[in-house]
Amino acid sequence: MTGWRWRQSWRPAGTREETALYIDAACEAIDRALDDRTDRTITRWLTPVCPECGRMPVETEAGTHVTYGDFVVVGCEGYWVISPAAVGIERPRWDDWRSAPAR
Numbered sequence: 001m002t003g004w005r006w007r008q009s010w011r012p013a014g015t016r017e018e019t020a021l022y023i024d025a026a027c028e029a030i031d032r033a034l035d036d037r038t039d040r041t042i043t044r045w046l047t048p049v050c051p052e053c054g055r056m057p058v059e060t061e062a063g064t065h066v067t068y069g070d071f072v073v074v075g076c077e078g079y080w081v082i083s084p085a086a087v088g089i090e091r092p093r094w095d096d097w098r099s100a101p102a103r
């Protein structure tokens with residue numbers, strides 16, 4: 001349960017509709033980042049490891065994580081891994097896991 005308390009501050013996840021829009025925008029942003037390596041807009045949020053469970057999603061777990069290519073887009077508990085602002089989604093509040101305390 002280490003880390004549970006600060007992970008709660010990442011909530012709430014978006015509604016189903018918001019999350020769908022976010023996933024579309026994040027996947028497009030990942031495509032742009034892979035096409036143009038000089039585009040560093042979202043680079044710092046690209047990770048193959050889920051920030052919520054600290055593990056690399058495996059295919060047998062499909063449905064718990066949303067991944068795109070090698071990268072986690074939505075964590076297993078619904079957290080948006082890539083900054084929504086960086087992919088053009090307005091959001092009232094989003095806590096950056098990159099600045100969360102280390103576990």
Ligand SMILES: [Zn+2]
Nearest residue numbers: 050052053076
């Ligand atoms: Zn996870």
